[in-house]
Amino acid sequence: MNTLWLSHFTATSAIGCGLDPTHTALRQQRGGLAPCAFDTVDLNTFVGEVAGVDSVRLPAHLADFDCRNNRLALLGLHQDGFMAAVETAIGRHGRRRVAVLLGTSTAGVLQSEQAYRRRDPATGVLPADFNYRTTHNAYSVADFVRTVFQLEGPAAVVSTACSSSAKVFASAARMMEAGLIDAAIVGGVDSLCLTTLYGFNSLELLSTTPCQPFDVERAGISIGEASAFILLERPASSLNSDAVLLLGAGESSDAYHMSSPHPEGLGARMAMAGALKAAGLQPGAIDYINLHGTATPSNDAAEGKAVAALFGDRVPCSSTKGATGHTLGAAGGLEAIIGALALQQGFLPGGVNTVNIDPGIPIQYLNANRNTAPQRVLSNSFGFGGTNCSLVLGRAG
């Protein structure tokens, strides 16, 4: 795979809006999970809610797009000078040569959930102010971002549950290599809604405490929300040594079950091996793995087997979902950015909430930060339907 440059990126999640608060929270091992007080939800669970989403106002010309997911997207776009970086890229490449490829699993389905409460009692008709295309439809978030920047290039939403915003990197890399585009806004936006909260509850996969990835007591996920945006371009002719590069992406399918992982983690292992192959690297070249690490008993066990099979226990690993919650369709993008921060800032983030690391999983799990500067990191994202994607990121120097 041709190497690409993450020329600009930003993340907004329960641990902070933008890179500085995110980095500080990771350094302090401060989590963002709190008892769920979202909407009218009456579940005994913790969530990673982003502060201030409700007070975001969309500009008048974008009012049709108004929903929690697009407010979270706009909040994210406003951090770290990301919008200015995109405008500069548009100036460099042209409106038709910048793609928008984003992952989401929820989009604005919350809008439909709430509209169903306001159905006409006599006819069942949904309220007139409900706009399906610009809110509920999965494409709405990419449509929104493309409209914000008045872009005229290719665009798509990848919606493969919790691998969505990792797979967009692979898609962008192919489009770039095919010569269709010169830059892409990739990443993902996923927001709290009732479908995921009550859905994971129905599968008995919600933890009643803040989630504890790879802990012997782990008892399920905590749902979070996030927006993560990355501007991908071909590497500039000279890069600072702390520039972050996308070195490889690997994708696979479990072909096993809709909501349970392959018990031996076979699909996960294929995705990691594929990412290493695309990067032209051996397992020994990886210095840190940001695990998918959802904290369900079976997911962590399967991922642990896959990691151990490829890497043994040599590589320090952690899941950052104890801090951010599982941000579902935004997880791949968010965790790629956490990997990029580890590369730039020279540390390995320990997973929070994990007290007694599961001795039955033979990997080197970090539950405390380590001041070791990684050169290359791998990030895993796996989802319902048996969809897997792994990314390899590295420093330029």
Add this chain to the structure above:
Amino acid sequence: MTNPNTLLTAWIEGVGLLGPGLPDWPTAHAVLTGEAAYLPGPMTAPPPQGLPPAERRRAGVSVKVALAVAQEAIAMGQLDARQLSTVFASSGADGDNCDAICAVLASDDRHISPTRFHNSVHNAPAGYWGIASGAMAPATVLCVYDACFGAGLLEALTQVTVDGNTALLIAYDAPYPEPLNAKRPMPSAMGIALALTSQKSPQSLARIQISLTDAEPDVLADTGLDALRLAIPAARGLPLLQALARRQACEVVLDYLEPLRLNVAIEPCR
């Protein structure tokens, strides 16, 4: 430097189609060449092949349509499903399932069914395809509202040209029931599959080359077929299928994402 007129090339190995009044590719072939009239009618999706009984029972319309057209295209191309990367493109997830979940969540008892929840993901047909076919190859699932067919074709062609994969494009849609159908009207479910390879084979039907263009999209001469093209996102691919059915070298322009369209050049192999 990159070429602003990038041309992506592949060979079409197989086609699958299921839509209202179009039960399979042979029937559609006759309609598209003008040998038979287009008679709109209800679409019946066959039970999905290859799934265990429990999964077969639970499969919604979008899963049935996606698997039916995928299997038709693979059979025509004599391809091994396990070797194909897949690109699923749909403007929505399973509509009936989504309606049922929203209705329960708006009621006093919010206990939704776990099966309904895992079937609510946009990539459910891709997950069932993996289970049915045993394919562990990459599967991606796109949503680009009305531009799904063009976006899926572009993604599949980039996979073929960049990765050298054999890729299966499966564009499919299923309508929502009311009340959502009033907000997103769609008359029927429909699916189109294309199996695409990077090398010409004895099974190849035609060479396909696509590029981005500003030209106006082609309309179909048959008003009934053109109404279908405009009413269902997957049906935006019908002009390509008509070009394929006619077995004459030609170019058609497909709808994509404003202001872009896809120029599609078809060169028959036999």
